[in-house]
Amino acid sequence: MAGRVDVARLAGVSPAVVSYVLNGSHPVAAGTRERVVAAIDELGYRPNALARSLATARTHTLGLLLPESANPYFARLSSAIEDAAFDAGFAVLLGNGSDNAARELGYIRAFLDRRVDGIIAVPGGEFLEGWRELESARVPAVSLDRLQQGINLPSVVVDNTGGASAATAHLIDHGRTRIACITGIAEVSSAQERMLGWRETLVAAGLPAAEHRLARADFSVEAGHSATLALLARDPEIDAIFAGSDTQAVGVLRALADLGLRAGQDVAIVGFDGTPLSDYTTPRLTTMAQPYAEIATEVVRMLLNLIEDPHQERSALHRVLHTTLIPRDTCGCGPAASAPQHAPPA
């Protein structure tokens, strides 16, 4: 592989000049530049990023730590973040915490060791030690999707309470009164806030927000499925379910089908996240959509600013974006809820 010296020799200049034209950091005579550029692409020369990083203390690489990257929501989110990072000229190292403290820590260290310029993390349940290392390493980091108890890092989240409230209100508008909630564990701030939005809205409407209509489970289809079964066994009167995530909502759908109940009619549902697949469930899932692209550009923008100037006013570094209701079939809005399901073949 051709090196900087080869280029320099071919162009008849010193190695330093090659750097100058490469980085545009120094004035270089037009003629010289041309010769260097010609030499560069004649040799197919590409600067060694490791060496450059060692010298500049910048890797143009971000670390992204997720709790479980296979989850459709996080998959969508990470894809958006990668896009934004790519546009900004950054590569991303991906880490999968798997809700496992040791792994999260392992990835944080892997990122730190490789000197990433910044870290975006969706903190899992047991992330305290990871944060500690992060803080002591003084590497710019921003918390995404959720806040971590007692640690004040810059963050980008959505208005979970507001979104949950809108979802619940929509259910109430449809005449539902016995509305259950399935959400994530209390340690996850976003899950907790969604529960709060549900509860507050119910209370404000003079409707019961009974404890036995609240289920906490992890953000998986399986959990949504079994939580629904348990909820309905405990209280068959339930006529609507607000699910704190689309993945859980898919489990709800499946559970209703298992019980022979019609989603959108017997039991109305509103999910959360606006996952791509939510538009293709049967029936179509009404959900609170998150603004993925906006979240992604905002979080990398914030991180990049932080990298430029690490001593920013912390208070300005908390962004709250908004979700929007996408009314489809499972709430009772759409046509499909009453569409022919036993119609003869076309």
Place this chain on the structure above:
Amino acid sequence: MAGRVDVARLAGVSPAVVSYVLNGSHPVAAGTRERVVAAIDELGYRPNALARSLATARTHTLGLLLPESANPYFARLSSAIEDAAFDAGFAVLLGNGSDNAARELGYIRAFLDRRVDGIIAVPGGEFLEGWRELESARVPAVSLDRLQQGINLPSVVVDNTGGASAATAHLIDHGRTRIACITGIAEVSSAQERMLGWRETLVAAGLPAAEHRLARADFSVEAGHSATLALLARDPEIDAIFAGSDTQAVGVLRALADLGLRAGQDVAIVGFDGTPLSDYTTPRLTTMAQPYAEIATEVVRMLLNLIEDPHQERSALHRVLHTTLIPRDTCGCGPAASAPQHAPPA
């Protein structure tokens, strides 16, 4: 941040000795080692991976290039690969080709510049130039999920033809005779092979494999949806559909519901991939499951071997794993196909 020299000073040794104990590459007196180790974790010292990599020409980092990481199949796959890489002590740089030649090339370069030890790539449609850079850079690389025309790189794929054949045979076993196929574009080898499996099996059974019952679309829900609509409009006689991916199958499900047709009864369906969500669609999707964990461990094992010894026999570097049929409801096996859909609430 504490450096190697600080550790050395604290332990009363030379910086070189710190390296010796860190890498265990050199004999070190027990007492000395202890002092060094003590100094290391008193200072919380962590070696700079960039510097180490520059010196050793090893980054312990892999590049993973996917066509679209938000797709449930690739999300599941990348999560499995990350797991395997983590277990092997490797971090992964993730790239999202977005079926865009320029982006793919951009990521290949980003990987190469950062001196990844190896690359795993699922080639998108226009990956030729990317491959070229890959080859000339002589970096170990393996092709995943599909083969790239005319380029002989090590690969890990599944037996697509066999899987598609089994899927089609299963449909035939259910008495279906007018079986359509929706798969990816012909340029994608796996999509093509799945189509072939469908066709061969039909022919072998003396059934028609009509061209007008074949649809090529990209691997998305949307595409599966519209392809189904088109297929059925063209030929309402179709009584089964083999979908070359679960995401497309989800679109098929949605399209059938739109048309008032019952999946598993009016039209039977078998998907491909065994995506986690396939177990939670309504009705449950019968599918050919890919062995994710096995694929992942195999591909990183192969890549790691290649890194150790780049001059291996090429012929041994093609692994074909097998898919397994998971019979559920959409083929007609399960109970849900005939489950009450208009039953009264429990």
Place this chain on the structure above:
DNA sequence: TTGAAAGCGCTAACAG
């Protein structure tokens, strides 16, 4: 068993 010193490939003063 330990230390000194020469790189790894690049950037960034500083001189010229």
Place this chain on the structure above:
DNA sequence: CTGTTAGCGCTTTCAA
């Protein structure tokens, strides 16, 4: 405008 030189933080001969 261009070249020299000293690092960046680590590994690795080679001597001691």
